[in-house]
Amino acid sequence: MTNLQDLGLAYRKAKVDLYYSSHASLDDIANYEENLHSNLSLLQEKINGEDEAWVTSPEFIGTWTLVTKSVEMDCWAKYKKENGGGLIFSSPIDEWQHALKALAEKEVPEKPKAEFRIMARCSLDFHVLSTLWMLEVGQLFDARLSECAYGNRLRRTQDGKGINKLSLGSFQPYLKPFRDWRDKGIAAMRAALDADKKIVALTADVSSFYHELNPGFMLNPSFRKEILGIKLNRRKKKLHRLFIHALQAWAAATPLKKGLPVGLPASAIVANMALVELDRCIEHQVAPIYYGRYVDDILLVMENGAGFDSTLDLWEWLFDRSNEMLGWVDQSKKQVRFRPAYLSKGRSKSRVRFANGKNKVFILAGEPGKTLADAIAHQIYERASEWRAMPRLPRSATHVGTDLLAATQSDGEAADNLRNADALTMRRAGFAIKLRDFEAYERDLLPEAWAAHRRAFFRAFTQHVLVLPQFFDLAVYLPRVIRLATACEDFADLRRIIEALQRLCQQVQEQCDISVKAWHEKKSKPNATEMLDRWKGQLFSSVRESITAAFPPRLSKAGKQAWKTYMADCHPVIDLDAFLSWPLSVKSFQAQQARLFSLDLAHLPFRFIGLPKEMVAQRGIPAKKTIVGCDKAAELLSSAVFEGAQTVTQWIGFKQLPQGLPFATRPFNLPELFILNRHAYLEATQDDMRAVVLSVRGFELGEKTPLFDKNNVLQVPDGVTPRKCSIAVSSWQTSLDSWTASVMRMPDPDAERYVRLCRLLDGVIAQPRDSRYLILPELALPAHWFIRIARKLQGRGISLVTGIEYLHASKSRVRNQVWAALSHDGLGFPSLMIYRQDKQRPALHEEQELQRLAGLEMKPDKAWKTPPIIQHGDFRFTMLICSELTNIRYRADLRGKVDALFVPEWNPDTETFNALVESAALDIHAYIIQCNDRQYGDSRIRAPYKDSWKRDVLRVKGGVTDYCVIGEIDVQALRQFQSSHRSPAKPFKPVPDGFNDAMDHRRKILPLGE
Structure with a gap:
């Protein structure tokens, strides 16, 4: 039987997973958590009941939305190639208009294609169930993956044997596994070249991976028992069945009628398992120098003993050793398919294809090979150095636009891995570094101390990013920019950003053809109006939530005037829901911000209210009286979490356990805990310190904790x-x-x-x-x-x-x-x-x-x-x-x-x-x-x-x-x-x-x- 504490821990992890996903709805999380005990009790009854049909109901599976993928400009690139591409515009808006006009005047008029991808917007009940599945069942599947699978691995205990139920978030932080996957491959190449070996390196990724996978194979007894050797008891079998049926029901309710919900963290476990036989096949049958897979990206390094001189030779050599799991899709030999038995039949049938256009083969030997390997390693080091650096803005605000333009343009960028020089990835990284610097300034300085730089940044952002086609590439950063503007009371710039977004939505509707990633080729085109309505609803909901999350609890005199002048009459009319949910006054925004802050969903982490006032700017922290207490916490949380949270509550001077402490998205880090506890290094306080670290961070302090010894x-x-x-x-x-x-x-x-x-x-x-x-x-x-x-x-x-x-x-x-x-x-x-x-x-x-x-x-x-x-x-x-x-x-x-x-x-x-x-x-x-x-x-x-x-x-x-x-x-x-x-x-x-x-x-x- 599933108890309430199981679900409390599952919600605690699900909340963190969801908060850090790209398109989470803060309102959905807040609404669920305000009645958490009641919601989890109802879910417990359903999970423990006899009926299983509830997992397929629309209320449980939730819905879907659309997010931007890219604006495909192939027709424009082809036109420039045929007609000369020497014309250069300083303004992206002018260039877009010129492209539209030129394409419209062709014999067969064409339009740029705005491509969207389907994202899940599952119910919170679905998120809690899927996290419970990861803790109970998914971790057994994850344990069967070999060490060559780097991405989306679950957090485990320090010995690696069990799942860490108390850690916040389900997965290992993505950065270190990604770097290990990439760097070990390059190190293996370098070591082999140093040993005078001739090598071949292959990089490939799966096209539309999540959208083409059907999860039915996870219910296949032969896959679970024979391939993976997993035995489940009756309770776990039921939980497994509920979760997979819910995934299938969600897919059936989308226009694609297939795929995994992108945005549901547990989908990552299913996706990893789909490629488990690919990993085993390459590791055992090919026996390479190095093989690593990061989600759907593979990197293979092996000796070139067979003397490959083409990509086809290499693939066909691999086919011969794959027990017929790998092969060409058709006679054109442009795509490679992976088709093991468990992905080939009935409701499990999935399409896993490596598009040849994205695959690269490197044949390396001798000094030139070493030079290439060193060049790649150098590019990685240079990019890592940028991330390691302290925040730095241009000395003059007049150079902010130049900096932003340089960071977001795609020309002349070097690749940081063995794949094609992925201009989009590099562009995003360049912009992310610039945005991180501005966010650091926002945390560390008063707004008036760097206002000119900020205004220049928002101006450049509106001119170079909130335009087509660039916005589709960088849309994921929009909420962070809006939070920055709101937190600093830059309401004139905020209004300009919102107006630019409204113009952009109009342009997409009037000037682009609409497509959806992984849309079935034989089906009629997607309904453009319906698709755009869903996208715009998601977009402006995100805008509203970002403003709310960062809204200052106390506006300055200038801030009040700026809001009155620029934002008081701002009510984006996208659809009725968006209009009705838009707060109508400053007080309404501030009440919503206080609510989000209490639940650790606001722009500033909840923990800041407990730190000494000199350590954090107080601008985004509402009054203590607005903080919501955590009712019935002892029923929802294990004693290990509850007792440690109670101790921290005393340290930070609260009488009642606040909701944002046990259900934190950004908990106190270790240095902060050492600051909160004035006697952290005394032997007498170690039991408290251990309880707090276990509760807040999810691991145990060992015997080697910093401590004053008997000699002081x-x-x-x-x-x-x-x-x-x-x-x-x-x-x-x-x-x-x-x-x-x-x-x-x-x-x-x-x-x-x-x-x-x-x-x-x-x-x-x-x-x-x-x-x-x-x-x-x-x-x-x-x-x-x-x-x-x-x-x-x-x-x-x-x-x-x-x-x-x-x-x-x-x-x-x-x-x-x-x-x-x-x-x-x-x-x-x-x-x-x-x-x-x-x-x-x-x-x-x-x-x-x-x-x-x-x-x-x-x-x-x-x-x-x-x-x-x-x-x-x-x-x-x-x-x-x-x-x-x-x-x-x-x-x-x-x-x-x-x-x-x-x-x-x-x-x-x-x-x-x-x-x-x-x-x-x-x-x-x-x-x-x-x-x-x-x-x-x-x-x-x-x-x-x-x-x-x-x-x-x-x-x-x-x-x-x-x-x-x-x-x-x-x-x-x-x-x-x-x-x-x-x-x-x-x-x-x-x-x-x-x-x-x-x-x-x-x-x-x-x-x-x-």
Whole structure:
């Protein structure tokens, strides 16, 4: 029997899967979740009942909609080839009109063809049932796939044996499997070429894969038992039957009368299983150097022993080894079909074809082969570098349009894989990178700080993307652009975007022929009016939901006026449903936004309401009183989820469990959980921490969690630290005006500060010599920039140590803290932990200025008497903030305990500190890493070397731009030197008197013999 908690967990996963799909309806999710207990109870009754016909009802299967695929301009390309194509237009609108006119004047008039694809809009009940099927039955099928199938694999437990029921979302994140599939293929090619082998590489993909598959084969007993060896008990057989019958009923209700529902995540499991015999055939009968399949894309690398010299030769060689599963579709030999027995009969009959036009065969040998493989690898690295980079906008708003045009045009792009130079994929990637940069600015800066760039972006978007044929390629990004405009109160631009969309819909209707992907050739053409009505309904529903999700809970004065001027009378008349569902007032939009926010469906994640206010912009966060509580949560959730969620509820100061916490789409990440729990690294809080991580993230914290040991050393496991450690010391300036603004809680007057920071960090990320640490000065960063930057640096294996702008507490108090984002591997995968340390007392001038400017007093959140020590991997260090270095007690306490001391500073008195740093290096006998504000300089790494000329490993001062210098410290050499009873002659100065008595025995290693 299926119980309510099974369905609660299934809904929890289904919600995340659906939220991240391309065309999810936020309203559908919200409406379902507002009566979640009732809806799941009714579904439970149906699943456990005797009747099975309900899965074929229209209410259960839902409906279908249309989304853009492409505008086919083959007729225009042919015309230009015949009549000369030298005419170039700067305006895409002018070029479109010219093309229409030229095609209309031909002897046989033609029109461009607007092609759409059918997408599922299934009921939420269907989504929950299909996710339950994945957890109970689908995972048994998924487990039968070999490792050569990379795409759409289910999330499993760390040992890989069972399904992870508590993780949010059903599937592994797509990016790493995709990169593994591609990169392993290229690495296999390179390795074979290095071994002087002649190789052949084949890439191919299935045409209209989902639309041509019928799921009936999944009910075939011989497929399940004989081919896959899966046995199902009575309950699972019933669940399997219900799910497959629902898929078949959905297909029967669409115009295609076939196919899998695109947009239902569980379809991916069925699609993967359809090709299971193809995988086995190639792996066992062909025995290639490499074979990998990512959904319907295959990459095959094998030795060219047979001396292939054409694509036909290669395919026919494969046919001979495929047990008749592969063959030509017909005598023209233009398409290859895959037809195993289980896809050939009755309701299972499916059409799986590799179109030869899309297939490519590479015959590689010797140096030219290596050159090609290297060129492909280089293109991949270049594109990956763009994604790794910090957000960056053009220096001048006038260049935004140029940038966007360059990112979205298809000419001159290189391919990043072995397939045809896929211009569309590259164009989308180029646009996605630009849009990501604008979204980062929206999160990190106030709207007024970068308004000119944004206006230029929306203008360019309207001129170059909201036009035919370009829009059909980039339509998937429209909701994100609308959210950006709404969140920043750019209502004039929002109105222009909506009007451009209305014009575009009119153009498609009047100027294009309409087609639907995978439409049966023998059937009459699709009804253009019906198809366009469905598409426009979906399009403007998405527009409305995007505006609602991002609508500011509190409009500024200028925002209120802009809404009144440009949007108050905006009611797109597409159909009656769209008109009636469009909110009529600002308050109506804000109420809807608060509702979506409560359910973690809004533009800003729900978790932001629980983070410290300095860490996230408050613009999109509604009042706490609007937050909806989660009724009957204990009945819907397992105790593992419920108890952890209750603990987080207490941490973030809510009395009742909010709905957006246990049913989150974007849950707290690990660094944020370390911030929420002030005592995260104490032994006493570990049970709570384990319960929370299991509930929120779906995995168990192991024994290697960062923790203070009995000697009060924070242990952060991070593998074996290399003998030498590179440290990037920044020369970064925060202006006095920015400092004053942070004290006064006013907007930062330095508009260039964020741009300068991104440029500085890009320099660190791009360095060929990887740094292990980056240090920035005291008070260098606003807290809400920290996690984004730390995670970017983590991608390059760099840990961050930086001073954070004053954190304002109650009763006119502020904190001055240094934060360290440290990489760690104690969870079985690369992760990031955040440690925060308070400056215990203000410097004299700092104390005076805080009082003079704002009547503030600096008090630590956590007091300590002995400087806390961190062991990161094998590397031991501590941090002191500026004037704390003058405390002789702190320096004495550190003697023999650390390898290095990090000192972020904002210090004009460099002469005094020069003597302190030089002295500390010798009496603590450690590396001193001092990072001062660029205005004053003297940032350095000081070492206790015997030779005086070696002691400044690096030292920088002055300059008008921000920069980083990388220095290297030899931790092992220092420890070997200090581990001798009597100091050796070199390379360091002898340890000071009494050092051996203070030396921590856990730092001792085998000394060098002389």
